[in-house]
Amino acid sequence: METETSRVGHVFGARIICLAAVALAFLNSSARTGANTEGAQAQGASSLTPRKLIALTFDDGPRPYVLVGRKSEEGGPAPGLLDLLDREKVKATFFVLGFRLADAANDYCRKIDVGINCREAVEEEHRRGHEIENHTYGHGPFSRMKERYGEEWTLNDIDRASRIIQSVTGERPRYVRPPDWDIWPELRERIEARGYSVMMKSIGKTKEPPAREDVDTQDYIFTNLPESKLPIETLRKYVLERLEQRERKGVYTHILVFHELPLSTTALGTLIPELKQHGYQFLLLRDYMKVVAPAPK
Ligand SMILES: [Zn+2]
Numbered sequence: 001m002e003t004e005t006s007r008v009g010h011v012f013g014a015r016i017i018c019l020a021a022v023a024l025a026f027l028n029s030s031a032r033t034g035a036n037t038e039g040a041q042a043q044g045a046s047s048l049t050p051r052k053l054i055a056l057t058f059d060d061g062p063r064p065y066v067l068v069g070r071k072s073e074e075g076g077p078a079p080g081l082l083d084l085l086d087r088e089k090v091k092a093t094f095f096v097l098g099f100r101l102a103d104a105a106n107d108y109c110r111k112i113d114v115g116i117n118c119r120e121a122v123e124e125e126h127r128r129g130h131e132i133e134n135h136t137y138g139h140g141p142f143s144r145m146k147e148r149y150g151e152e153w154t155l156n157d158i159d160r161a162s163r164i165i166q167s168v169t170g171e172r173p174r175y176v177r178p179p180d181w182d183i184w185p186e187l188r189e190r191i192e193a194r195g196y197s198v199m200m201k202s203i204g205k206t207k208e209p210p211a212r213e214d215v216d217t218q219d220y221i222f223t224n225l226p227e228s229k230l231p232i233e234t235l236r237k238y239v240l241e242r243l244e245q246r247e248r249k250g251v252y253t254h255i256l257v258f259h260e261l262p263l264s265t266t267a268l269g270t271l272i273p274e275l276k277q278h279g280y281q282f283l284l285l286r287d288y289m290k291v292v293a294p295a296p297k
Contacts, residue, residue: 052280053253055288056092056268057214059135059177061260062100062121065112069265081265082128088272091129093285094260095177095199096122098137098161101168119168126169131284134173134196137161141182155190175199175285177257181214197289199255211253211292215242223263235267240274253292255285 058081061067069080085092099105100118109118116124126132137160145154158176166172176191177199188198200206201214208214217239225231243254258264272282283291 051252051291052278053288053291054275054280054282055255055285056090056282057095057133057177057255057257057285058092058264059095059257059259060139061094061096062109062118062125063260064109064116064118064121065114066260066262066265067121067125068114068116070112070114079265079269081260081268082124082130084265084269084272085130086128088276088282090272090282091131091284092282093131093133093175094122094125095133095135095175096161096165097135097139098157098164099139101164122165122168131286132165132169132171132173133175133177133285134158134161134165135177136179137164139179141179142187143182143184146187151187151190154187155194158191158196159194177214209293210246210249210251212289213255214257215246215254216257217242217264219258219261219264219267223261231263232267232270235263236271236274239267239271243275243278253288255288 067080067082069083100109101122106117109121122132136154137157140154140157142154145157162173172195174195174197176196181199181201181203183198183200188200191198199214200208200212201216202208202210217235219235222231222235222238225234239256246252246254258268275282
């Protein structure tokens with residue numbers, strides 16, 4: 001029995017040495033090959049290296065004039081978000097509103113006409129390899145909707161958005177971001193029981209693990225700043241400062257929440273290259289989650 005135990009101990013010890021060797025080899029190889037090994041790192045030893053990752057997400061779309069770009073107010077060309085992401089080889093995640101994908105929204109979506117409707121804009125996002133997720137059908141804040149129509153209504157609103165998104169992409173969304181992060185534990189549980197993960201911001205008593213929480217860039221506030229207050233620069237600085245604060249706490253993985261806004265597109269033209277210089281890699285939310293918060297089931 002003792003012999004057996006010591007043999008087990010020996011084998012176990014050998015395994016630890018073996019694992020340590022693999023870890024060292026991995027660290028060396030990832031240091032040598034850097035960003036080129038992103039796929040392999042995401043699959044394999046995510047716990048071994050502090051990777052600097054960003055899941056770039058955009059709410060409230062689709063807004064074709066932001067995605068495709070158009071003439072700016074001064075008459076010059078304004079960049080399209082999709083072309084910017086292509087140029088930077090960045091894949092992003094779009095939390096869209098279901099009602100925009102219905103035929104009834106065509107006129108609304110083409111108010112600023114760039115030649116495609118909202119549904120076509122989502123088709124284009126999907127075609128270019130971006131992820132489409134659920135920001136509800138109508139963007140009604142859950143607590144107000146519950147008061148008015150009952151909690152069941154909010155669940156139906158989420159499912160309704162999923163159905164119309166799936167009719168465009170062929171895939172059922174996996175993540176739900178509640179409008180204005182208006183959510184409570186019981187409703188979260190009910191949404192998650194339907195097979196979704198709920199995106200949360202750490203507010204008040206709600207504390208999410210740092211890698212899993214939404215980092216609000218507040219672009220919707222900065223976009224209303226008067227021109228004299230330089231909204232683009234304000235947004236750029238705010239994002240960099242938020243990330244530095246998180247890094248000081250040892251957090252190097254972030255879910256950044258922007259909106260489909262011209263301001264955000266312009267700011268990201270500078271921010272994406274800057275963040276890459278800081279060593280960040282960008283990835284789809286679903287791939288990001290595989291690395292930072294593997295599903296328990
Ligand atoms: Zn929203």
